[in-house]
Amino acid sequence: xxxxxxxxxxxxxxxxxxxxxxxxxxxxxxxxxxxxxxxxxxxxxxxxxxxxxxxxxxxxxxxxxxxxxxxxxxxxxxxxxxxxxxxxxxxxxxxxxxxxxxxxxxxxxxxxxxxxxxxxxxxxxxxxxxxxxxxxxxxxxxxxxxxxxxxxxxxxxxxxxxxxxxxxxxxxxxxxxxxxxxxxxxxxxxxxxxxxxxxxxxxxxxxxxxxxxxxxxxxxxxxxxxxxxxxxxxxxxxxxxxxxxxxxxxxxxxxxxxxxxxxxxxxxxxxxxxxxxxxxxxxxxxxxxxxxxxxx
Amino acid sequence: xxxxxxxxxxxxxxxxxxxxxxxxxxxxxxxxxxxxxxxxxxxxxxxxxxxxxxxxxxxxxxxxxxxxxxxxxxxxxxxxxxxxxxxxxxxxxxxxxxxxxxxxxxxxxxxxxxxxxxxxxxxxxxxxxxxxxxxxxxxxxxxxxxxxxxxxxxxxxxxxx
Ligand code: FES
Ligand code: FES
Numbered sequence: 344x345x346x347x348x349x350x351x352x353x354x355x356x357x358x359x360x361x362x363x364x365x366x367x368x369x370x371x372x373x374x375x376x377x378x379x380x381x382x383x384x385x386x387x388x389x390x391x392x393x394x395x396x397x398x399x400x401x402x403x404x405x406x407x408x409x410x411x412x413x414x415x416x417x418x419x420x421x422x423x424x425x426x427x428x429x430x431x432x433x434x435x436x437x438x439x440x441x442x443x444x445x446x447x448x449x450x451x452x453x454x455x456x457x458x459x460x461x462x463x464x465x466x467x468x469x470x471x472x473x474x475x476x477x478x479x480x481x482x483x484x485x486x487x488x489x490x491x492x493x494x495x496x497x498x499x500x501x502x503x504x505x506x507x508x509x510x511x512x513x514x515x516x517x518x519x520x521x522x523x524x525x526x527x528x529x530x531x532x533x534x535x536x537x538x539x540x541x542x543x544x545x546x547x548x549x550x551x552x553x554x555x556x557x558x559x560x561x562x563x564x565x566x567x568x569x570x571x572x573x574x575x576x577x578x579x580x581x582x583x584x585x586x587x588x589x590x591x592x593x594x595x596x597x598x599x600x601x602x603x604x605x606x607x608x609x610x611x612x613x614x615x616x617x618x619x620x621x622x623x624x625x626x627x628x629x630x631x632x633x634x635x636x637x638x639x
Numbered sequence: 640x641x642x643x644x645x646x647x648x649x650x651x652x653x654x655x656x657x658x659x660x661x662x663x664x665x666x667x668x669x670x671x672x673x674x675x676x677x678x679x680x681x682x683x684x685x686x687x688x689x690x691x692x693x694x695x696x697x698x699x700x701x702x703x704x705x706x707x708x709x710x711x712x713x714x715x716x717x718x719x720x721x722x723x724x725x726x727x728x729x730x731x732x733x734x735x736x737x738x739x740x741x742x743x744x745x746x747x748x749x750x751x752x753x754x755x756x757x758x759x760x761x762x763x764x765x766x767x768x769x770x771x772x773x774x775x776x777x778x779x780x781x782x783x784x785x786x787x788x789x790x791x792x793x794x795x796x797x798x799x800x
Contacts, residue, residue: 349660354705423695535772
């Protein structure tokens with residue numbers, strides 16, 4: 344099985360050059376970073392670009408560091424890079440928990456976090472966790488730079504707020520306050536390779552400030568605002584967890600596909616919300632489950 | 640348009656002319672003559688095509704040959720260049736594989752883990768090879784052999800089978 348396309352390939356060494364390649368209207372251009380999605384789609388004939396712009400030779404796009412109170416994640420940072428970062432381990436355990444659950448080592452070594460939210464499949468793992476962390480996506484184009492809050496980023500399956508000619512250079516994630524608790528529960532059929540069938544992310548910051556998001560149960564990852572409103576400001580106990588779980592069917596709209604039925608997804612969202620809320624609350628208090636123990 | 644790429648494959652520098660659409664797996668197998676990376680799913684799911692790219696496991700079915708210009712590839716042929724590694728010896732002694740189709744990918748995934756940690760837990764071994772599907776063994780003998788390789792250095796007495 345080969346790729347039957349007449350493709351041009353360029354590997355610019357500066358962002359300006361890459362933007363110029365994107366702006367050149369003579370070609371249908373696709374950006375290439377880790378390629379775990381793009382190459383699979385090329386092989387499937389799901390996309391037919393005439394030119395690939397490989398951005399991996401552009402310097403300065405691989406940093407994972409704190410800048411102005413936020414984690415700066417360059418667009419070439421892979422899931423393995425996140426896992427290898429002491430900074431992420433110490434201050435963003437929720438991102439680490441998520442990265443560990445993505446596919447397998449061989450994919451994580453290549454797949455980028457930014458690529459994951461740019462391909463924007465409904466089951467993307469970074470989506471729900473970055474939603475709970477109030478991440479911001481930063482783009483650049485000849486028209487200038489834009490900062491797009493992640494809750495306005497996903498607009499549908501494989502559709503985002505990116506505009507023609509733009510490149511996502513990095514995303515930023517505000518440092519969660521001390522004594523926060525995060526949780527990401529991810530349901531899949533097999534360990535290693537499967538996409539998420541459904542997922543739930545929770546972030547609890549001091550002052551009972553909860554963020555809740557779901558993945559793979561709607562057209563794109565989404566914040567669960569009704570659940571957040573219900574539990575905001577309260578100490579989450581068993582009774583409140585029950586009431587939050589009762590709202591799940593108002594928040595998500597799962598479909599039936601080859602990986603799970605809508606009914607199963609919905610029921611498991613309830614189970615996972617219960618576990619994630621309990622785990623995040625416990626972790627914030629210092630007595631929750633370890634971050635490297637899968638919640639489901 | 641063809642591109643001339645130069646890469647180090649199993650410690651040998653190779654220069655190749657490739658089309659942008661040429662997939663690394665096919666170039667390694669068909670042009671370089673390295674047949675240990677296998678074509679399985681060819682969409683990133685099975686791990687049979689695993690190679691080391693700059694010492695990290697990757698899916699060679701999801702990488703274009705042009706992308707690795709200037710980089711280093713190691714396959715199982717290169718891993719055992721000075722004779723079998725302790726890992727490979729334990730896998731053989733414990734008959735860890737059956738058909739062997741998954742073996743090159745599993746060996747490289749385990750080798751990557753062992754390069755990072757000399758004393759992995761069973762859980763860490765399972766995680767390291769979770770992306771390498773095996774249709775024959777049920778994985779247990781493979782995990783046992785990888786763990787045995789961490790305990791018995793090359794030349795040490797063979798563990799009981
Ligand atoms: S052949 Fe590459 S992952 Fe299956
Ligand atoms: S031994 Fe046959 S696939 Fe693993």
